[in-house]
Amino acid sequence: MDVLKSAAPSNFCDTCTVRNRAICSDLTRDELNALNGIGRQRKLRAGEQLIWEGDEAVLVANVIDGLLKLSSQTSDGREQILGIAYPSDFLGRPFGGSTPYGVEALTEAQVCVFERRDFDRFAREHPRLEHKLLERTLSELDRTRKWMLLLGRMNAEQKIASFLLQVADRAGDSDTGEEDRVTFDLQLSRQQIADVLGLTIETVSRQMTRMKSQGLIDLPSRRTVTILDRYALEDRAE
Amino acid sequence: MDVLKSAAPSNFCDTCTVRNRAICSDLTRDELNALNGIGRQRKLRAGEQLIWEGDEAVLVANVIDGLLKLSSQTSDGREQILGIAYPSDFLGRPFGGSTPYGVEALTEAQVCVFERRDFDRFAREHPRLEHKLLERTLSELDRTRKWMLLLGRMNAEQKIASFLLQVADRAGDSDTGEEDRVTFDLQLSRQQIADVLGLTIETVSRQMTRMKSQGLIDLPSRRTVTILDRYALEDRAE
DNA sequence: CGAAACTTTGAGAGGGTTCAAGATGAGTGG
DNA sequence: CCACTCATCTTGAACCCTCTCAAAGTTTCG
Incomplete structure (x- = not known):
């Protein structure tokens, strides 16, 4: 029995509640295992910061559960929330550059974190993942632009x-x-x-x-x- | 002479001034020829509309020359400009959905237009192009979010x-x-x-x-x- | 039960809008 | 080349929405 179990190694993607909605949704079993190998799950308390504004982008993440905010501050400390991340949303800035906004948990939250360098390499080798990420980013850009009309007018x-x-x-x-x-x-x-x-x-x-x-x-x-x-x-x- | 000419068919990408900066920049000669086959250049006068707000997205484009605005309007007709497109920028909404903003030339402009369906298919078959588009979209999202702080605070x-x-x-x-x-x-x-x-x-x-x-x-x-x-x-x- | 955090309510001030008129500049035809 | 027109820009005055500052009320949690 134990032998059989180890033949199919456990994988936290198996139990992931956003498995079919996040950017990983188009990956094969093998690809998922590989991705699983470079990621780790992390729990955040409400108010805990995942990424700091202006930091060099060192990690990216998928939201599994909970709500997070992306926000930026004026020099005199007033804040503007740039977006709310829901389960299955992707966080962070792949492919170079710094993250020009902070990411903080609004509720208790569960995220699936990757070192950016690992993720970048994996993404470049898996076009289906990049495609998912592209679709997601395009939608996010649409949503953000819609918000600009609200803020401005x-x-x-x-x-x-x-x-x-x-x-x-x-x-x-x-x-x-x-x-x-x-x-x-x-x-x-x-x-x-x-x-x-x-x-x-x-x-x-x-x-x-x-x-x-x-x-x-x-x-x-x-x-x-x-x-x-x-x-x-x-x-x-x- | 004529025979030699037709052996290397002319291609408007050859003379394109944004050839090395736009999303096409990583394509091989063959790929470029293929892309060339589905696109066409178009000239816009200042004030001419390329895409209408809310339209189903039927075309996408690269900006070759000139300035264009992306904008949206409130129901009472007040406008918010969501972004300015410069040469080498990409316009439009690939992969389904409607374009939730209008695109209009601010100056006389030259664009390289594709039917969205053609472009979508081509992109899915050419991961390097999708990667370029992804990097560009991520940058655009960063820039847009930065603008939100300005509008809101x-x-x-x-x-x-x-x-x-x-x-x-x-x-x-x-x-x-x-x-x-x-x-x-x-x-x-x-x-x-x-x-x-x-x-x-x-x-x-x-x-x-x-x-x-x-x-x-x-x-x-x-x-x-x-x-x-x-x-x-x-x-x-x- | 008491303290701390958050929310509501009030009064006053100020920044940006609105409405209106005048100035400037570009294009046109005599 | 100059008048004329039209669009654009500037300037002014009054108003109003939102912010600021202040205090009271409510909820939460130790």
Whole structure:
């Protein structure tokens, strides 16, 4: 029995929950084993930093579980969140250069980490992996550009409404019922929401309170939102 | 003579000025011929639209010469420029999906256009091309994220200063002399600068006039800027 | 139960927008 | 070459949204 087991060596990819969604999804069994050989899993506590802004990029990673933020700071310490990484998302900057933003866990998180040099070499030898990474990067670029319109041209109300709708869609699977009455967890503090939207914490708070008093949303707890009138909310978002 | 000529068929890549910088740069002679077969050159007048926002992505392109803008609009018609494409940059959205932004020539421009389906197939068969495209997309994503910090967290003065420094660096080769006295052409109208920075035309105008009166810059003509005190300008940028 | 962190609420100030008018410059045809 | 026109840019004044500063309220967690 033991002999049989060792003939098929254990591999943490086997139990990976994002195995079919992350960039590894097109790899063969052998390729997966090779990749497994250069990576390691790592657990992060909420608030723990994985990559520092401006560091030479020494590692890249796949998100397995949890939420992480990519962020950058002005010289006077104000922060802008550049993106939120969800399970199956790819983190870091392969192929040279430094990472121009920091990566920090927002919740407890599980990531699959690679030394960048190892990953770079592996990627160059496996075009299917590079292709997956390319598709992912193109989508991320689209999403980021869409966010620029929000940052550059929307007022506070539009920003909050867009944000709530986006989080609702992304966390969508959770609650349901009628189409326009969804409850979901924000996962972010008011300060973090402000840092995503380029606002202050007070403005975020006021806008959300206002939307609640207008019956667009409900706020059952600090980090929970119920959308009561999705249609009206979409109206405010544009 | 004619026989010899036809043995080495002419190929517009041969005379391409961005041949060694664009994503085609790693291709062999044969590959280049194949790519040449599916592409065509196209000339655009200033203001001409190459891709419309929200269109299903039917074509992609390399910029050979000129400047183009990627931009998106709010429902009430206000515009946000998401990026400027320079010669050797790649345009469009390969591998499915629609292009969530419009592409329009800012100056007279020359592009090398491909049907997206043709390009997709070619790319998948040529990993070196995909690799180039991946590196380029990763760089573009970095640049775009850097811009988010500007849009979300900087005031008008910081935005203008950052913008002028960035244009100066990108157009850098032109004039010179001392290190901190560069003259360059903006290529953009005040309105377009406003659309890049998420400001109004009036704010852009006021800030630039103010910087001129403070001796940071000079404005020899409407679209020309001279940086008189680069150090001070860098100070304003942060 | 008490302290610390986070959120809400209020009042006031300021930066950027809006609306409006005037100035400048480029292109056109007489 | 000069007037004329149109688009672009500058300047001014008033307003408003968001920020700032401050304090009170709420939740969380030891």
